[in-house]
Amino acid sequence: MAEAEHTAGRALANGKTRIDFQTAPARYRHWQLKVDGDVATLTMDVDEKGALFEGYELKLNSYDLGVDIELADALERLRFEHPQVRAVVLRSGKPRVFSAGANIRMLAGASHAHKVNLCKFTNETRNGIEDFSENSGVATICAINGTAAGGGYELALAADYIMLVDDGAAAVALPELPLLAVLPGTGGLTRVSDKRKVRRDHADVFCTTEEGVKGKRAVEWRLVDEVVPGSKFDETIVLRAREFAAKSTREAAAQGITLAPLARNFTADAVEYDFLAVEFDRAGRLATVALRGPPSQPPVSADAMLALGSEFWPLKLARELDDAILHIRLNELDVAAIIFKSSGDPAQVLAYDRFLDTNKAHWLAREIRLLWKRALKRIDLTSRSLVTLIEPGSCFAGTLAELLFASDRSYMLAATLASPASGGGVGRGGDNKPPANIALSDANFGAYPMPNGLTRLACRFLADPSDVNAAKAERGKMLDAETAEKLGLVTFALDDIDWDDEVRVFLEERASFSPDSLTGMEANLRFAGPETMESKIFARLTAWQNWIFQRPNAIGEEGALKRYGTGQKPVFDTRRV
């Protein structure tokens, strides 16, 4: 990969060599975050010249990944820095336009992998808006002052309440199909059918009408909740925000913490964080994510946790893990498999789980759990083979044990007869690490549902729910490899003699397979059981969109994405598949 040309298929702007998911309000170029009492306003005012890549301008509040990274950051700030906020207003800073959606020239020039990963990230951000409402009690009101087209309307669809100005011009639209021959793939179709529950034939008309729907019909067809005359728009926004804030369950008096910038050190083949390190084996196409257990006991009280702020181990580790996964997803496309390892004291991890559980009514403990939930879901949805290696000295307990269950496979090193059974001398190479153990906590049985709504253990043991209960009975105990295997918690328990070969063969095999078929297989096998709106977005909708993103009718030289804006009509292969 040439330094100048990013994996996205074109050069990053301003000479950058990687996409950075870390930002802060003072550095935003596209959003303003204003907090006024218990109501926050997120204003989208995209800087045309602030594109992530070279070669296009972000006109009409259109967006690229860089714009959405700021939105995602702003939402994290609202969760952690402004816990007194009880309602969010989402609006545009530009006159007569809300948002034109994903930038078309950006899409037309982006690699397939970048398009897919951009959509995945924006989907996750929008799901996060809904999670903020459902689980933190902070509803979002979207105030549409003009055209909300494509991804612009899809952003609105993530809100709890959509207001549209009634000025004879403002409209909501999903023009992707008639205009670009692709789908409203950032949740649009699914939220129209499953969240807004728009009647299917109305949805058909809406999604094929380039100019969209406005005024009374937009309400009748359930596309928006309210149309408001322009003269009353601002005062109605305030009114609705107050109504939603009044209904919020969030504590009004909470004091926030500051999310300090993550300390990171990027080198050629590694990224070093405080509690986590990523190492790349370029030849083997592997990334090893090594997590470090707690450096000390949990704090003595919720106040002590607050005082630690973003230094608090579970919070910092979750932020680092999330950043590392996003970095691999968007900047390290050649990685075939992610290997999770850990080091530390499993008993300490369990102690932190107990601490969070004891303080679960506290807003900060709750937000930390929700952050872990979202970070783990992001791992579920990461299109790389996932494997956890459980070695001596590791600490896959409680919350960290979720990585085992999120993995496609896990390998656990068993203490062998040849190893001394007592003391700390068991393990590979005769070092002093304690033998490999895993442990479960209450957190494994409800705190972290997958996108399909099941806990990872319930999904794993779909065949026989009594296996979940058998695992539950062992909470808090240190489980050695034999026990873990018997309980079905690990894939393979191996002894010292087999370990190196088995793991090596597996990793080599994984790197030898077609990356696409692995993506498809993992997307199917990881999500047994029910589907939710969220999982439907990533399965049904995303899979179809990815298919269309490969089809010549969209991306070919005569396709709609390439021809858009050239004055030439696209030419389609008319055969239906």
Next chain:
Amino acid sequence: MAEAEHTAGRALANGKTRIDFQTAPARYRHWQLKVDGDVATLTMDVDEKGALFEGYELKLNSYDLGVDIELADALERLRFEHPQVRAVVLRSGKPRVFSAGANIRMLAGASHAHKVNLCKFTNETRNGIEDFSENSGVATICAINGTAAGGGYELALAADYIMLVDDGAAAVALPELPLLAVLPGTGGLTRVSDKRKVRRDHADVFCTTEEGVKGKRAVEWRLVDEVVPGSKFDETIVLRAREFAAKSTREAAAQGITLAPLARNFTADAVEYDFLAVEFDRAGRLATVALRGPPSQPPVSADAMLALGSEFWPLKLARELDDAILHIRLNELDVAAIIFKSSGDPAQVLAYDRFLDTNKAHWLAREIRLLWKRALKRIDLTSRSLVTLIEPGSCFAGTLAELLFASDRSYMLAATLASPASGGGVGRGGDNKPPANIALSDANFGAYPMPNGLTRLACRFLADPSDVNAAKAERGKMLDAETAEKLGLVTFALDDIDWDDEVRVFLEERASFSPDSLTGMEANLRFAGPETMESKIFARLTAWQNWIFQRPNAIGEEGALKRYGTGQKPVFDTRRV
């Protein structure tokens, strides 16, 4: 399209110019159907020289669409001609091999559209096997005497009970990923995870192990239900078949009917059946499917229905409709939209619905309803825009009204003020047809669930279930355009003045859009609400498989499908998406 080259991308064998879905046991080349008392045996013994297309041989019980058409026919015969059958044994006629799955050379040479439609049809056939068990009480036992690989094992997965011979060699395998860089896309991944409920990490190992799994591990991992020593294989099959037959709820004494060959007349731009006609507008890329209502009153009794046999109107029409849809799907790829029209007396259609309802305990009435259910599901899953035009003289009532709700849109012609309101003179062009009415029956409220398990009306009115009740209250009444629109049953009620232009513009627009994005949009908007295993197969699994079927790693010159059997290894683009 050249006559010699079929839309599948290669020439049909034996100089044929279209794929024919009609066959009969006497003409089978690949299957034997043997009925012995209440147990039927379906033996797969594929004729190597009997491929549907030129250019490959069907070795090792591998299959192409032609093989599966025979299987689908055999299952229909079991339903209608052998109602005394209470269990089915599925086995191989070849020694030491059950089935090698879909023929790889066929896949490598097939067009994208053919691959996708082949998988869709085979999925429907396998879903039909499960429906036969669930709703007709006829379980299938699959007896695997050797290798069951890929589509071979996927066929086994459709059975209720899988037996594997324990001879040290016989194995079940899904080698698609390691061997061909595609997915087990005929339900395989979904049935492994959601039906067999194989633990996710075991499934990961299984689906990446070319040689598959055999013996005890196959049982432990839930891949098969039983392994049986070769010496006891045959007697155990008989035993299991008797056990399942004994549990069946199907009447033991029923006498079957004969499914007579459908009378069809193919001309250049039309297909004429007895109760149905298809007309092609090549320039407009339209197919009009015109259904004819009952030619007479329903029979006076169930015995009279039996005596009519396959001439009985609802049965014959369902078979014709199913055949017509399959013909369009596989042979008429350029058709953008299917237009449903009808002619006849809606009151008569309601009378037939009442007759079937009154006799619903009769096996034949039940099987006819189940056939309509499957035919309507096939329409739901047909990747063409669907529209129903409700004109004067039409008979979209009860069962036939389901076509309205299966359509992406419907247009209904309203009697205008300018038209005489009384007598038979209302309608377009002043002819003598009665004004357009639709009507509902009990059948619209439960008999025909969609693949997602909802009735079409429940899915349509997801936002407000009371709309379903409002429609239910109008059962049996003739509903004019205004009433139908008010009840939300039609998309647009138009008067004479607007009709021609509105319909024309819609159809032209539909033909102008990218076929791929229409496929993706319709696949999302048609299935609001829950997902079932069946709908997951067509959404999550199929959509990913279709994506992979477009990726160079599978179908490129250096891809796995193209390189298979050449001795050259495939070369993959290693970037994960």
